[in-house]
Amino acid sequence: MAPGTDAGYGQWAAACPPLRRNLQLLSPDEVELAKMLLNEGQIHLFEHWPEPGVDDDNKRGFFDQVRRLNSSYPGGLVSYIQNAKKLLADSKEGKNPYDGFTPSVPSGEVLTFGNDNFVSLETAGIKEACNAAFVLVAGGLGERLGYKGIKVALPRETTTGKCFLQHYIESILAFQEASCKMVDEGCQTKIPFVIMTSDDTNALTIKLLESNSYFGMEPSQVKILKQEKVACLADNDARLALDPSDKYKIQTKPHGHGDVHSLLYSSGLLEQWKTEGRKWVLFFQDTNGLLFNVCTLASLLCYNFIVKNRAFLLSLKMYREAIPSALGVSATKGYNVNSLAVPRKAKEAIGGITKLTHVDGRFYYCLPI
Secondary structure, three states, X not given: OOOOOOOOOOHHHOOOHHHHHOHHHOOHHHHXXXXXXXXXXXXXXXXXXXXXXOOHHHHHHHHHHHHHHHHHOOOHHHHHHHHHHHHHHHHHOOOOOOOOEEEEOOOOOOOOOOOXXXXXXXXXXXXXXXXXXXXXXXXXXXXXXXXXXXXXXXXXXXXXXXXXXXXXXXXXXXXXXXXXXXXXXXXXOOOOEEXXXXXXXXXXXXXXXXXXXHHHOOHHHEEEEEOOOEEOEOOOOOOXXXXXXXXXXXXXXXXXXXXXXXXXXXXXXXXXXHHHOOOEEEEXXXXXXXXXXXXXXXXXXXXXXXXXXXXXXXXXXXXXXXXXXXXXXXXXXOOOOOOOOOOOOOOOOOOOXXXXXXXXXXEEEEOOO
C-alpha cells in the first residue's frame, strides 16, 4: 500500500484531511514542517488544498517558502508565531510593557564643537577607527521622497551631486587612511563595510557599487547581507496570512532594522571581526549624511565662495566629523553601546535616548533605530 493510502498513515494530520491526503507528495523534512505548522495552529494554510495530482508543484513551492521563512528568523517559525501570540495577547489585555519603569536621562557626554575636549575625543576616535567595522542599514526605497530608486543613490548635496553611498565609502576610506597613519605608518588595515539590503534594494545596490568600481573601496571590504521578509499575521490568534493573489504562498512584508543584528551573527561576521581584534561596530542609516560631515558656521558662511572655488574648500577643511568624536567617547569612557543624537527639546516629536529603571533594580536603555 502506498504512503498516504493506509488508514493509519499520517494520524497526526487527522484534523486536516486535505493535508493528510497530500502527505505522499512531501519529503521527510516537509512533513516535519507541516507538523510544526499544525502544532502552531496554522491548519488554515492547508484547508483549501485539492486532491493529489492537482497543483502538486505549487504545494511543493509552498514548503520551499516555509523553509526559507523558518531558516531566516532566530528560533524559526515556532519562535516567530509564539512571540507574536504573546505580544498580541498582551496588547489585547492592555498590558503595558513599561509598567514599573521610571525614565531618566542616561549617562553620556555632551560635546561642544571645537573645544579641547572635542578635539581630544576626535583624535582618540580616529585612532580607534582601524579597529572598527561600519554597517549601513539600507533596505528602503525613496518612495516618500518621490524617488523611484534606492535612497543611497540619492544625491547628498547639489554642488557635486555625489550620492550618499559614495559619500559614505569615501569617508570610511578617509578614516582608514588617517587611523593607519596615526597608529602605524606601515598599517595596512582595511575597515570592513557591511550593507544590509532587502529584496527591494539588493540588486540596485550591487549595481550601484559595481558600476562605480565600489567608489574606490576594495570589493573584498564590502559585504552585502540581504534582509529576508517575514510572514504577515491575519488576526489576533497569530494565524499566518495567505497571499490574496496566490493561495499557495504566505503573505510577507519587510522586517525592521533590528534584523541587522541577527544577520551579522548568523553570517559569521561578528566572530570573524572578534578574531581579527576589532572592537567597534558603527551602525548608521541610509540617508544619515550629517553623521559623517558636520559643518561649522564658518564653512557655511564661506558657502558662496566655496561653490565657485572648490579648491578652497579642500584646503580650508572647515568641518569636523561626528563619528570619530562619538567613537572617542566609547573608547575613553569604556562604553559597550553608544548612540549619537542631537539634544531633544521637551515635547519635540522626535525619538530620544532614555534610561528605564524598574522597581526591582533592572534597567534598560531605549535607543532610537
